[in-house]
Structures are given as C-alpha cells and as structure tokens.
Amino acid sequence: QVRLVQSGGEVKKPGASLKVSCKASGYTFITYGISWVRQAPGQGLEWMGWISGYNGDTNYAQKFQDRVTMTTDTSTSTAYMELKSLRSDDTAVYYCARVDWNDSSGFRWGYWGQGTLVTVSS
Amino acid sequence: DIQLTQSPSFLSASVGDRVTITCRASQGISSYLTWYQQKPGKAPKLLIYAASTLQSGVPSRFSGSGSGTEFTLTISSLQPEDFATYYCQQLNSYPWTFGQGTKVEIE
Numbered sequence: 620q621v622r623l624v625q626s627g628g629e630v631k632k633p634g635a636s637l638k639v640s641c642k643a644s645g646y647t648f649i650t651y652g653i654s655w656v657r658q659a660p661g662q663g664l665e666w667m668g669w670i671s672g673y674n675g676d677t678n679y680a681q682k683f684q685d686r687v688t689m690t691t692d693t694s695t696s697t698a699y700m701e702l703k704s705l706r707s708d709d710t711a712v713y714y715c716a717r718v719d720w721n722d723s724s725g726f727r728w729g730y731w732g733q734g735t736l737v738t739v740s741s
Numbered sequence: 742d743i744q745l746t747q748s749p750s751f752l753s754a755s756v757g758d759r760v761t762i763t764c765r766a767s768q769g770i771s772s773y774l775t776w777y778q779q780k781p782g783k784a785p786k787l788l789i790y791a792a793s794t795l796q797s798g799v800p801s802r803f804s805g806s807g808s809g810t811e812f813t814l815t816i817s818s819l820q821p822e823d824f825a826t827y828y829c830q831q832l833n834s835y836p837w838t839f840g841q842g843t844k845v846e847i848e
Contacts, residue, residue, distance in 0.1 A: 663841050664828055666836060724790060724791035725790075726837075728775070729790075731784035733784060734784055
C-alpha cells in the first residue's frame with residue numbers, strides 16, 4: 620500500500636535551517652510529485668510548493684520562494700523540504716502529500732505523510 | 742492569488758443532520774476543487790476531487806458539486822465520526838490555495 624513516512628519532530632533556533640524528509644513506498648516514486656503543506660498551531664493549511672518525482676521540477680509559493688528548497692532522491696524514493704532562516708512563526712506541522720495528475724480530473728492529493736512538528740524557539 | 746472563502750467557518754449540528762458547506766473562489770477555477778476532512782492531530786484526508794468525484798473508500802453520504810466559483814460539500818446524514826474540520830482547496834492555478842476551514846461540531 621502507498622505510504623509516506625516523514626522524519627521526526629525537531630526543535631530549531633531562530634535563524635537555523637530545517638530539512639524534513641518524506642520517504643515513499645508502495646508505488647513508483649518517479650510517477651508522481653510530492654507537495655509540501657504546513658499548518659501552524661490552531662491554524663489552517665498553507666501550501667509551500669511541490670516537486671515532480673519525474674524530473675525534479677519545482678513550483679514554490681511566492682511566500683517561501685527565497686527560503687525553501689525541495690529535492691528528491693529517486694534512489695531511496697525520498698523527498699526533502701529544506702527551509703532556511705527559520706523564525707518563530709515557522710513553528711508548524713509540516714506535511715508531505717503525493718501529487719497525482721489525470722487529464723480529466725487534474726491534480727489530486729490522495730496520500731499524506733503523518734506530519735512533522737517543527738518548533739522554532741530560542 | 743485565488744482566494745477561497747468557506748462558509749460557515751463554524752457549524753454546530755446533530756447526528757443525522759444534512760450539512761452543507763460552501764466554498765467560493767475569487768475567480769473561476771473550472772472544476773479543480775478538492776475537499777478534505779481533518780481531525781485533530783491527523784493529516785487531512787481526501788474526500789472529493791474534481792469538485793464532485795468521490796475518493797475511493799469515502800462513504801457515499803459525502804458529495805460535492807459546483808464549478809467556476811461556487812462549490813458545495815454536502816454530508817447527507819451526519820455521523821459521529823464526521824465531526825471534524827473541512828477544507829476546500831483549488832488546484833486550478835498556482836499558488837494552490839486552501840479555504841480557511843469549516844469546523845463541524847456536535848450540537
């Protein structure tokens with residue numbers, strides 16, 4: 620079955636960098652993309668960007684454009700999201716989700732990781 | 742950016758009630774609208790994609806409709822396990838965006 624397993628929670632200091640992993644199993648990794656979303660405590664969902672599993676092409680939300688880097692390692696079927704220059708308002712649960720595409724129905728995010736809690740505090 | 746506005750933001754209902762949540766887009770998004778259910782401490786769960794297509798394994802009491810700028814999620818008979826927060830999302834154009842959420846609580 621399809622599974623996305625994310626790395627464990629982290630505590631970071633302001634100004635530090637964060638790298639969250641999302642290991643995929645149960646499907647052919649390069650056939651689908653991976654999207655990253657975050658959710659601050661008690662808040663809604665915020666899209667950060669996504670990466671193609673096929674060719675590594677990315678599309679980032681403007682808000683994160685200068686601080687985020689998304690990569691993949693096809694040899695281990697793992698996607699990574701790195702966020703630099705962390706601030707206290709980056710405290711959130713970070714999720715990865717598999718991005719499916721179909722000509723008739725467009726994009727679909729049917730599988731999600733369990734989430735990674737990141738706390739940014741001095 | 743396309744803004745999605747859900748209404749209501751909060752909904753109190755009883756088991757067995759018919760519940761409707763609306764999502765309005767600031768510009769047309771064709772049928773590229775998705776609905777998720779999220780319970781506390783859990784990842785969102787896909788319910789409906791392409792505005793009206795039920796994701797495999799999702800109970801048939803959930804349905805979606807709409808196109809363009811106005812969409813609805815309907816739960817025909819609310820069950821105890823349906824008390825959660827619901828989000829709409831547009832996947833028509835970048836940046837992909839979410840509505841602010843609708844929390845469905847027990848009356």
